[in-house]
Amino acid sequence: xxxxxxxxxxxxxxxxxxxxxxxxxxxxxxxxxxxxxxxxxxxxxxxxxxxxxxxxxxxxxxxxxxxxxxxxxxxxxxxxxxxxxxxxxxxxxxxxxxxxxxxxxxxxxxxxxxxxxxxxxxxxxxxxxxxxxxxxxxxxxxxxxxxxxxxxxxxxxxxxxxxxxxxxxxxxxxxxxxxxxxxxxxxxxxxxxxxxxxxxxxxxxxxxxxxxxxxxxxxxxxxxxxxxxxxxxxxxxxxxxxxxxxxxxxxxxxxxxxxxxxxxxxxxxxxxxxxxxxxxxxxxxxxxxxxxxxxxxxxxxxxxxxxxxxxxxxxxxxxxxxxxxxxxxxxx
Amino acid sequence: xxxxxxxxxxxxxxxxxxxxxxxxxxxxxxxxxxxxxxxxxxxxxxxxxxxxxxxxxxxxxxxxxxxxxxxxxxxxxxxxxxxxxxxxxxxxxxxxxxxxxxxxxxxxxxxxxxxxxxxxxxxxxxxxxxxxxxxxxxxxxxxxxxxxxxxxxxxxxxxxxxxxxxxxxxxxxxxxxxxxxxxxxxxxxxxxxxxxxxxxxxxxxxxxxxxxxxxxxxxxxxxxxxxxxxxxxxxxxxxxxxxxxxxxxxxxxxxxxxxxxxxxxxxxxxxxxxxxxxxxxxxxxxxxxxxxxxxxxxxxxxxxxxxxxxxxxxxxxxxxxxxxxxxxxxxxxxxxxxxxxxxxxxxxxxxxxxxxxxxxxxxxxxxxxxxxxxxxxxxxxxxxxxxxxxxxxxxxxxxxxxxxxxxxxxxxxxxxxxxxxxxxxxxxxxxxxxxxxxxxxxxxxxxxxxxxxxxxxxxxxxxxxxxxxxxxxxxxxxxxxxxxxxxxxxxxxxxxxxxxxxxxxxxxxxxxxxxxxxxxxxxxxxxxxxxxxxxxxxxxxx
Numbered sequence: 023x024x025x026x027x028x029x030x031x032x033x034x035x036x037x038x039x040x041x042x043x044x045x046x047x048x049x050x051x052x053x054x055x056x057x058x059x060x061x062x063x064x065x066x067x068x069x070x071x072x073x074x075x076x077x078x079x080x081x082x083x084x085x086x087x088x089x090x091x092x093x094x095x096x097x098x099x100x101x102x103x104x105x106x107x108x109x110x111x112x113x114x115x116x117x118x119x120x121x122x123x124x125x126x127x128x129x130x131x132x133x134x135x136x137x138x139x140x141x142x143x144x145x146x147x148x149x150x151x152x153x154x155x156x157x158x159x160x161x162x163x164x165x166x167x168x169x170x171x172x173x174x175x176x177x178x179x180x181x182x183x184x185x186x187x188x189x190x191x192x193x194x195x196x197x198x199x200x201x202x203x204x205x206x207x208x209x210x211x212x213x214x215x216x217x218x219x220x221x222x223x224x225x226x227x228x229x230x231x232x233x234x235x236x237x238x239x240x241x242x243x244x245x246x247x248x249x250x251x252x253x254x255x256x257x258x259x260x261x262x263x264x265x266x267x268x269x270x271x272x273x274x275x276x277x278x279x280x281x282x283x284x285x286x287x288x289x290x291x292x293x294x295x296x297x298x299x300x301x302x303x304x305x306x307x308x309x310x311x312x313x314x315x316x317x318x319x320x321x322x323x324x325x326x327x328x329x330x331x332x333x334x335x336x337x338x339x340x341x342x343x344x345x346x347x348x349x350x351x352x353x354x
Numbered sequence: 355x356x357x358x359x360x361x362x363x364x365x366x367x368x369x370x371x372x373x374x375x376x377x378x379x380x381x382x383x384x385x386x387x388x389x390x391x392x393x394x395x396x397x398x399x400x401x402x403x404x405x406x407x408x409x410x411x412x413x414x415x416x417x418x419x420x421x422x423x424x425x426x427x428x429x430x431x432x433x434x435x436x437x438x439x440x441x442x443x444x445x446x447x448x449x450x451x452x453x454x455x456x457x458x459x460x461x462x463x464x465x466x467x468x469x470x471x472x473x474x475x476x477x478x479x480x481x482x483x484x485x486x487x488x489x490x491x492x493x494x495x496x497x498x499x500x501x502x503x504x505x506x507x508x509x510x511x512x513x514x515x516x517x518x519x520x521x522x523x524x525x526x527x528x529x530x531x532x533x534x535x536x537x538x539x540x541x542x543x544x545x546x547x548x549x550x551x552x553x554x555x556x557x558x559x560x561x562x563x564x565x566x567x568x569x570x571x572x573x574x575x576x577x578x579x580x581x582x583x584x585x586x587x588x589x590x591x592x593x594x595x596x597x598x599x600x601x602x603x604x605x606x607x608x609x610x611x612x613x614x615x616x617x618x619x620x621x622x623x624x625x626x627x628x629x630x631x632x633x634x635x636x637x638x639x640x641x642x643x644x645x646x647x648x649x650x651x652x653x654x655x656x657x658x659x660x661x662x663x664x665x666x667x668x669x670x671x672x673x674x675x676x677x678x679x680x681x682x683x684x685x686x687x688x689x690x691x692x693x694x695x696x697x698x699x700x701x702x703x704x705x706x707x708x709x710x711x712x713x714x715x716x717x718x719x720x721x722x723x724x725x726x727x728x729x730x731x732x733x734x735x736x737x738x739x740x741x742x743x744x745x746x747x748x749x750x751x752x753x754x755x756x757x758x759x760x761x762x763x764x765x766x767x768x769x770x771x772x773x774x775x776x777x778x779x780x781x782x783x784x785x786x787x788x789x790x791x792x793x794x795x796x797x798x799x800x801x802x803x804x805x806x807x808x809x810x811x812x813x814x815x816x817x818x819x820x821x822x823x824x825x826x827x828x829x830x831x832x833x834x835x836x837x838x839x840x841x842x843x844x845x846x847x848x849x850x851x852x853x854x855x856x857x858x859x860x861x862x863x864x865x866x867x868x869x870x871x872x873x874x875x876x877x878x879x880x881x882x883x884x885x886x887x888x889x890x891x892x893x894x895x896x
Contacts, residue, residue, distance in 0.1 A: 034798075036796060038848045039850070040846060052847040052850065058856050061369060062872075063369030063371065063374060063873060065372065068876060069854065074852065108365065109368060109369045239851060273877055273891075275879060276882070276883050277883075
């Protein structure tokens with residue numbers, strides 16, 4: 023665990039707050055005065071993981087920057103559900119331009135602030151996996167390569183949910199989407215080469231790259247805070263579950279994200295200047311089946327006929343992650 | 355009206371105008387559930403409630419919540435068989451919370467710091483007689499006194515405490531602890547008259563002008579069994595042996611002591627004999643270890659101290675220095691049957707621990723009373739067939755433990771108090787049980803149970819020093835914090851954090867949370883991620 027775990031106070035690190043902890047050691051989300059950067063009334067689905075992840079991340083960034091923050095947003099669910107004209111859910115300066123240019127817009131804002139001598143104002147770019155790993159990828163790579171002073175946050179829900187759940191380059195193998203139907207010889211998304219954007223970001227050698235999930239608030243808040251301690255290009259990749267696109271119950275969003283991490287399918291780590299500096303260990307290791315079964319996008323692996331070979335192939339992905347990152351360290 | 359950019363015609367508005375609460379088909383509501391520990395406690399303690407104060411280190415507040423139900427925590431923390439821990443949901447996670455150890459810590463802390471009970475604000479002018487200064491009588495007296503009644507306890511013995519004093523050996527309950535907790539009840543204004551046996555309850559009530567009576571006479575008469583014995587055979591009964599331990603003349607048991615019976619009293623006597631210097635203390639029991647009514651941990655401790663057990667055996671005959679024992683075999687129904695095989699057992703004395711009876715002599719001639727199999731029948735309100743006379747503890751049909759007795763005392767006190775006012779006490783409705791399946795145990799840290807220290811065996815074989823040690827402050831705090839708070843909010847902020855719609859309002863320390871149904875979409879994340887199951891989803895009326 024890259025941050026100091028909370029010692030034993032009835033509950034430990036895992037709950038949002040704790041009445042027995044000193045106030046200064048509590049999480050941002052436990053604070054009665056938290057910013058609620060993404061406010062009530064937004065039109066995200068019931069149990070939306072992205073809405074939750076965005077508030078977690080931006081509230082933490084607000085605290086880390088003493089509320090001096092501007093965000094540029096790519097097109098996507100987050101943009102659509104938060105700002106149907108003329109309403110906005112954002113309680114921070116926020117701009118949306120196009121699907122593919124959030125990184126470039128943020129770069130421009132950062133340059134303008136620097137030119138105006140307002141370097142204390144920090145800049146965030148954010149978008150979903152479509153706007154990050156597909157459409158905005160060129161601008162993102164440019165932002166990394168120039169080391170522009172922007173924290174880019176990708177809320178990864180593994181498909182284009184806003185337009186009706188189409189496959190993106192972040193969609194996992196075997197997952198059913200509107201464009202990778204569960205039909206034919208190899209139902210669902212194909213086992214391609216994958217596109218690991220956190221690894222690509224690390225390959226740029228930028229100051230800070232990290233992954234997180236909405237299931238580990240303390241870890242997520244730590245990573246946002248850590249990222250804000252650097253200047254230059256930083257990348258945070260947050261796995262956010264999607265009840266609609268993944269086909270799970272709206273009350274299961276956090277549990278599913280937790281399972282992604284506990285099975286090893288989504289490695290949670292951080293890296294500085296291209297080197298991994300910390301991993302979040304698996305607390306109770308589970309087979310990938312536990313993660314796949316509750317999601318309708320994987321239902322064809324179990325019904326009408328169990329597909330053990332496909333499940334085994336997905337397990338191999340998890341095992342590779344576990345080996346590569348050493349995810350089975352001391353439990354936290 | 356501000357100047358608008360190109361193609362913009364409306365002022366920016368907040369999404370707060372959009373009441374997403376209309377989407378909801380189910381709504382979350384906060385509930386309080388009955389935790390299994392509270393539910394299982396025969397004394398009706400609010401265990402989770404006092405643990406919650408102990409968790410934050412406020413031991414006095416914890417002790418005050420505890421003693422609202424039970425005035426004897428230091429005693430209870432030593433002698434209770436803690437059904438709360440058997441019921442504890444944490445057992446499925448690692449091990450049950452050592453509630454008993456925390457209770458003892460709080461009790462000892464109260465004695466050490468001299469915490470006293472608050473005296474009642476008013477006096478009712480009613481006088482109540484309590485017969486027996488054992489756990490049930492003391493408990494009833496305490497609760498009645500706190501309700502403002504004048505209470506006088508009559509006890510036949512030379513010391514207060516009843517079976518806690520004359521039945522439980524010192525190595526399990528040091529006398530200074532017992533005396534300190536009795537004194538605190540006396541300080542509350544309860545009068546205890548020792549060496550004052552009530553021989554006729556109606557006379558005593560009339561002569562002293564009592565408005566009601568609570569009878570709590572302990573089972574001090576050892577049951578005998580017919581065993582053919584030579585004139586020189588030394589046969590004693592267990593209660594007398596234990597009682598004589600409280601006097602100046604210790605019982606003469608000899609070098610080889612045989613105890614007949616399989617209950618906790620048999621173990622108490624055998625362990626006492628060992629401490630008095632017996633080379634051999636052998637328990638003879640007609641069935642097997644699995645069938646033994648004594649608690650297994652007590653048997654284990656006795657075995658460690660060198661007590662031996664002859665299973666599946668009955669005593670046929672007692673001579674001067676030996677006994678004839680017949681081997682038994684369990685039949686298919688699990689009942690022991692004689693085998694006709696005999697053996698001889700060397701023994702200087704035989705102690706019978708075959709159960710106890712209550713001396714009900716004081717009830718002779720009381721109209722309306724119903725006695726069945728040596729105990730008094732009582733109604734649900736603990737009242738006997740005679741109006742104004744209530745009874746509890748060993749003398750009514752129930753399990754005979756200190757904790758049950760304390761519970762009877764409390765229950766009877768509530769009903770007596772109501773009866774004196776011409777009213778009926780109606781217990782508040784019970785919450786739904788907080789079962790283990792409602793917990794989200796992911797959120798609790800792994801925390802193994804703290805093990806209480808045990809006195810080393812050598813000292814246990816030769817002295818009456820207390821066998822089981824207590825926890826120190828840091829251990830007790832740790833142990834209290836192992837509580838999962840099943841079914842009742844402990845302000846972990848999870849609901850406040852995990853709501854994607856900010857529809858949970860945090861009200862501040864001690865004030866919990868409330869839902870903002872204007873925006874709550876009813877996703878159920880708060881209920882799913884609540885560690886303790888204090889949120890319930892209920893369908894909206896559509």
